[in-house]
Amino acid sequence: MPSSGAFFASSWSGGKDGCFARWVSSQSGAKPACLLTMLKEGEQRTSAHGLHQDVLQAQADCLGTPIIFGSAGFGGYEQGLKKALATAIDEYSVSHLAFGDIDLDAHKDWYDRILEETAIQTCYPLWHYDRKQLLKDMFSAGQETMIVSVKNESLDQSFLGQILTPSLADEIEAKGICPTGEEGDFHSLVINGPDFKQPLSVKKADIWQDDWGHSVLELSPA
Structure with a gap:
């Protein structure tokens, strides 16, 4: 710290x-x-x-x-x-x-x-933070996160653009995937939180494939 x-x-x-x-x-x-x-x-x-x-x-x-x-x-x-x-x-x-x-x-x-x-x-302020507790603390702090990339072998494209909530985290965990995404099964974009002056607005476009087996949601500032 x-x-x-x-x-x-x-x-x-x-x-x-x-x-x-x-x-x-x-x-x-x-x-x-x-x-x-x-x-x-x-x-x-x-x-x-x-x-x-x-x-x-x-x-x-x-x-x-x-x-x-x-x-x-x-x-x-x-x-x-x-x-x-x-x-x-x-x-x-x-x-x-x-x-x-x-x-x-x-x-x-x-x-x-x-x-x-x-x-x-x-x-490393989060080092050895319990993964499930970390998600709970993020939610409690008011951090709002959008899923913007998924590993194709782990999650389907329907998760792209969704806001990570406790219920969505449970759904991801039910698939045998760590709901924090620490294993690289998905990546995120924070659009609001306790230290934001204003929420981030984005426009969603097409989904494209990167070189490492991920589906990526194309975004631009709104």
Whole structure:
């Protein structure tokens, strides 16, 4: 957890875990300075969620927080991330980068190694948070989340565009899928929450297929 008064950036995909980690950190007294999103090189989309840069910019505007967009191609992620982090330090005096990871050790170890070579410390406000309790706390805090991508072998396209509610989480769990999506079975976009200045409005368009077996709902700012 960032220390009270520290300026922190949030590792940002637009999804529920990173957004809630930002909220939890700010509740401890740390100061959210900016969001940091890595895009695919030559494109204006995130890799995992397939979200367009315009949607993430609109989301950042709803939060009243600046967003830094880095980019990286195959094999160049570390260099691209470090460049974006240098911007966060120079422009926003950031000392920590907050992640929404819960219990994936390999992911945590990888980022810890990368950031050891920078002036920024990693922090994981949701680390070892009970998954079911995490969802309950998100709902209680008023975080509103839309499902925007599903793994085809796990969930069908009918889940795309739905708001994650307790009843929908139960439906997902009944299919043998973790309702938090921590195994990558679905990805999300937060459209409202306790730290939003106003809700994010989006327009839904076509569904397309990414290169990793996911159906992705095309969105744009409304």
